[in-house]
Amino acid sequence: MALDSKIPNGPISDKWTDYKNHINLVNPANKRNIDIIVVGTGLAGGSAAATLAELGYNVKAFCFQDSPRRAHSIAAQGGINAAKNYQGDGDSTFRLFYDTVKGGDYRSREANVHRLAEVSANIIDQCVAQGVPFARDYGGLLDNRSFGGVLVSRTFYAKGQTGQQLLLGAYSAMNRQIGRGKIKMYNRHEMLDIVKVDGKARGIIARNLVTGEIERHSAHAVVIASGGYGNVFFLSTNAMGSNATAAWKIHKKGAFFANPCYTQIHPTCIPVSGDHQSKLTLMSESLRNDGRIWVPAKLEDAQAIREGKLKPTQLAEADRDYYLERRYPSFGNLVPRDVASRAAKERCDAGFGVNKTGEAVYLDFASAIQRYGKEQVKIKHLDENDAALITKLGTEVVANKYGNLFQMYEKIVDENPYGTPMMIYPAVHYTMGGTWVDYNLQTTIPGCFSIGESNFSDHGANRLGASALMQGLADGYFVLPYTIGDYLSADIRTGKIPTDSPEFDEAEKSVKDQLERFINNNGTHSVDYFHKKLGKIMWDKVGMARNAEGLNEAIVEIAALREEFFKDVRVPGTLDSFNQELEKATRVADYLELGELFAKDALHRQESCGGHFREEYQTEDGEAMRDDENFAYVAAWEYKGKPSEAVLHKEDLKFDNVKLVQRSYK
Amino acid sequence: MKLTLKIWRQKNAEDKGQLVDYKLDNISEDMSFLDMLDVLNEGLIMKGEEPVAFDHDCREGICGMCSLYINGEAHGPDRGVTTCQLHMRMFKDGDTIYIESFRSKAFPVIKDLVVDRSSFDRIQHVGCFISVNTSGNTQDANNIPINKQDADDAFDAATCIGCGACVATCKNSSAMLFVAAKVSQFALLPQGKIEAADRVMNMVNQMDEEGFGNCTNTGACEVECPKGISLENIARMNREYLKASI
Numbered sequence: 001m002a003l004d005s006k007i008p009n010g011p012i013s014d015k016w017t018d019y020k021n022h023i024n025l026v027n028p029a030n031k032r033n034i035d036i037i038v039v040g041t042g043l044a045g046g047s048a049a050a051t052l053a054e055l056g057y058n059v060k061a062f063c064f065q066d067s068p069r070r071a072h073s074i075a076a077q078g079g080i081n082a083a084k085n086y087q088g089d090g091d092s093t094f095r096l097f098y099d100t101v102k103g104g105d106y107r108s109r110e111a112n113v114h115r116l117a118e119v120s121a122n123i124i125d126q127c128v129a130q131g132v133p134f135a136r137d138y139g140g141l142l143d144n145r146s147f148g149g150v151l152v153s154r155t156f157y158a159k160g161q162t163g164q165q166l167l168l169g170a171y172s173a174m175n176r177q178i179g180r181g182k183i184k185m186y187n188r189h190e191m192l193d194i195v196k197v198d199g200k201a202r203g204i205i206a207r208n209l210v211t212g213e214i215e216r217h218s219a220h221a222v223v224i225a226s227g228g229y230g231n232v233f234f235l236s237t238n239a240m241g242s243n244a245t246a247a248w249k250i251h252k253k254g255a256f257f258a259n260p261c262y263t264q265i266h267p268t269c270i271p272v273s274g275d276h277q278s279k280l281t282l283m284s285e286s287l288r289n290d291g292r293i294w295v296p297a298k299l300e301d302a303q304a305i306r307e308g309k310l311k312p313t314q315l316a317e318a319d320r321d322y323y324l325e326r327r328y329p330s331f332g333n334l335v336p337r338d339v340a341s342r343a344a345k346e347r348c349d350a351g352f353g354v355n356k357t358g359e360a361v362y363l364d365f366a367s368a369i370q371r372y373g374k375e376q377v378k379i380k381h382l383d384e385n386d387a388a389l390i391t392k393l394g395t396e397v398v399a400n401k402y403g404n405l406f407q408m409y410e411k412i413v414d415e416n417p418y419g420t421p422m423m424i425y426p427a428v429h430y431t432m433g434g435t436w437v438d439y440n441l442q443t444t445i446p447g448c449f450s451i452g453e454s455n456f457s458d459h460g461a462n463r464l465g466a467s468a469l470m471q472g473l474a475d476g477y478f479v480l481p482y483t484i485g486d487y488l489s490a491d492i493r494t495g496k497i498p499t500d501s502p503e504f505d506e507a508e509k510s511v512k513d514q515l516e517r518f519i520n521n522n523g524t525h526s527v528d529y530f531h532k533k534l535g536k537i538m539w540d541k542v543g544m545a546r547n548a549e550g551l552n553e554a555i556v557e558i559a560a561l562r563e564e565f566f567k568d569v570r571v572p573g574t575l576d577s578f579n580q581e582l583e584k585a586t587r588v589a590d591y592l593e594l595g596e597l598f599a600k601d602a603l604h605r606q607e608s609c610g611g612h613f614r615e616e617y618q619t620e621d622g623e624a625m626r627d628d629e630n631f632a633y634v635a636a637w638e639y640k641g642k643p644s645e646a647v648l649h650k651e652d653l654k655f656d657n658v659k660l661v662q663r664s665y666k
Numbered sequence: 667m668k669l670t671l672k673i674w675r676q677k678n679a680e681d682k683g684q685l686v687d688y689k690l691d692n693i694s695e696d697m698s699f700l701d702m703l704d705v706l707n708e709g710l711i712m713k714g715e716e717p718v719a720f721d722h723d724c725r726e727g728i729c730g731m732c733s734l735y736i737n738g739e740a741h742g743p744d745r746g747v748t749t750c751q752l753h754m755r756m757f758k759d760g761d762t763i764y765i766e767s768f769r770s771k772a773f774p775v776i777k778d779l780v781v782d783r784s785s786f787d788r789i790q791h792v793g794c795f796i797s798v799n800t801s802g803n804t805q806d807a808n809n810i811p812i813n814k815q816d817a818d819d820a821f822d823a824a825t826c827i828g829c830g831a832c833v834a835t836c837k838n839s840s841a842m843l844f845v846a847a848k849v850s851q852f853a854l855l856p857q858g859k860i861e862a863a864d865r866v867m868n869m870v871n872q873m874d875e876e877g878f879g880n881c882t883n884t885g886a887c888e889v890e891c892p893k894g895i896s897l898e899n900i901a902r903m904n905r906e907y908l909k910a911s912i
Binding site for chain 1: 704714715725728731747782786790791793794799800804810812817824
């Protein structure tokens with residue numbers, strides 16, 4: 001099957017407008033007869049469900065949490081990008097487009113990214129109209145901050161809780177439609193399979209997580225908005241329940257999975273403290289606006305710090321290595337995430353790590369506190385020589401900007417980051433890869449769409465900070481509602497989809513069989529035991545730096561672990577009750593397949609790009625070396641029974657508006 | 667650390683339920699409270715017993731999914747944090763820890779420590795929104811300047827995570843702090859003023875229908891709120907309610 005990305009013709013800046021002018025529409029009376037299932041209620045799913053319901057479709061929305069408002073978009077901290085150019089610093093739709101394509105290391109689809117940049121400004125307007133309380137300046141207008149990989153201030157924010165505020169905005173739009181009966185909400189439900197009738201997506205099988213009941217739900221189209229698969233690493237900044245099951249199930253039924261190896265390792269997370277740990281916590285990238293990253297310049301100082309004999313605050317300026325500022329003078333601490341993460345790993349591998357495990361670097365706010373303090377005494381006409389006052393006022397400014405993040409750090413690490421530098425280390429955060437979709441956000445299964453983090457299209461091999469929120473809301477509010485209408489316009493005479501068909505029977509039976517197998521397995525190890533083992537293989541061999549040898553080993557080890565899992569996993573409890581271990585088992589079963597495809601994809605991509613770093617392909621000074629001649633394509637994998645037999649399909653990427661160069665932030 | 671846990675076990679909504687004792691050894695101070703429960707559950711699974719069910723998701727204090735009434739306090743002894751951000755360094759070697767679910771008529775137990783908080787959702791369905799369609803054709807965001815103080819106050823109210831600690835900790839099981847935070851966020855913003863009267867009336871009525879108790883101004887909710895939502899919001903909601911009633 002040949003991949004057709006269905007990119008409209010014409011100049012890039014006209015494509016989306018022309019497309020909207022020429023698609024088929026569904027009249028309002030017919031929309032009332034059309035059902036749409038939306039799986040996942042984060043920024044993408046929540047905004048899509050609300051908008052589709054406003055348009056008049058009957059929406060059924062599903063989430064595994066007890067309320068749609070808890071989806072993991074809520075944990076996004078730093079902000080959302082939009083090409084508003086409120087700061088007058090030279091921003092534009094083209095620049096946002098260009099930065100995103102460049103930041104993605106030239107592995108994303110130009111037309112999709114340009115559309116994203118075009119609708120970005122609408123998102124801010126929309127959210128403000130909904131009552132999202134963005135940060136404002138004293139004139140009452142919206143404030144902006146900078147994020148990594150760009151030279152303008154285009155990030156809108158609500159302290160360190162931007163994701164929370166945007167998700168509550170989308171949730172409020174959902175509430176209005178739930179109240180009107182246009183969205184039927186299924187909380188504590190998990191999709192366990194998709195149902196295809198005559199090749200088209202026509203429904204899902206879901207488990208009611210409270211009663212254990214297996215339910216059939218039909219619709220004219222199914223939208224997957226279930227997020228990313230970062231939890232394949234066990235330890236990540238994802239929520240404990242974040243899972244790839246919906247995305248993986250559609251993959252097994254015919255949706256191609258694109259670029260699984262593109263994973264973002266976020267540079268500023270709280271380091272791992274021990275084996276007991278269940279998850280990692282992100283410290284927003286916005287901290288790099290004001291924090292300076294460093295390690296000791298001398299190995300003996302690093303050693304002394306690790307042993308607790310020396311404190312970081314005792315080290316003189318000359319004995320510190322601000323390695324990002326040294327290596328990348330033009331972007332400094334604001335280099336993109338992939339670059340910052342690898343630089344931290346490089347220093348720690350060289351022996352300069354600063355915590356007990358040797359895997360941490362400093363993020364220091366001392367100079368920001370001084371800078372803001374001096375500014376404040378000037379503004380307030382106070383004593384410019386009072387050092388204590390300067391520190392106090394500077395601390396207040398920093399607290400106002402990042403207070404909740406500092407508090408979070410202090411609770412976890414038990415150190416006061418106002419007085420001593422934070423310790424940070426990279427952790428798995430986001431997955432750029434995902435379900436392959438065309439320009440319409442439709443997967444290779446007709447009638448099955450994929451939006452937000454669960455698709456692959458906009459971020460290439462590396463996502464820029466504050467772009468995930470932008471993409472989620474762009475897809476849900478402003479893109480999918482058009483593209484899905486074009487598809488559904490052919491479905492107005494279909495009528496209600498019955499659930500008593502052989503296709504539903506078969507899908508339900510296979511779901512029930514798998515669940516029964518788990519419950520009756522009576523193995524000797526818990527689900528977590530296997531998940532942790534998988535995570536370790538992934539982190540050690542398919543993590544921040546990869547090579548052919550390690551990847552080949554990982555593929556063999558994951559396949560063996562999967563076999564062991566099905567033989568030996570123990571799932572307590574019953575099928576017909578609230579059973580959290582059973583929920584975990586189905587998710588980990590899917591990760592054990594996805595992980596193998598992930599490694600296979602990483603092995604086949606013989607180049608380094610963005611978040612995918614192959615040790616064999618680097619420049620002399622350790623930067624990623626792309627191979628545009630051979631790898632400027634999207635790798636879309638077709639499922640053929642098991643991951644090792646997945647078939648590769650290529651979508652060649654054409655760059656007509658951006659020139660491919662080696663990404664440099666020096 | 668060595669600990670004795672007394673945990674509320676209840677098979678389902680119909681079951682009577684009881685406290686069950688568990689002993690734990692080798693708990694590190696750096697563990698989070700939920701890491702500690704993971705260790706307990708791993709041991710129970712290996713012994714062939716059913717693990718303790720508890721709600722949790724983001725484990726960084728923002729999703730509002732985790733609950734737990736620990737030693738008689740919602741989200742445990744630390745201040746300004748959710749249970750998932752509570753660390754074992756708040757406890758001492760040899761401690762006995764009581765772990766119960768959030769209790770309220772409006773939060774029926776699903777299993778063990780998991781409760782059903784959908785009453786919160788239903789309150790929001792009747793008014794927790796501004797009626798604007800997502801057309802993308804609204805006016806430019808900067809055409810609505812908002813006084814910084816109002817914007818900051820609205821933000822502070824909007825940081826409520828809907829966990830239900832205010833209800834669990836209130837002797838009347840009142841949801842006033844939660845509803846007030848929601849009402850306040852919109853009441854403080856010019857965009858929200860148009861529907862303010864309907865919003866507060868509908869939400870307060872639904873709150874009463876769900877079986878939450880009334881507010882007697884003891885302020886326990888404010889103390890236990892992991893996000894520091896202020897009692898001032900309740901005063902603001904009462905003013906809004908009064909305005910809407912006359």
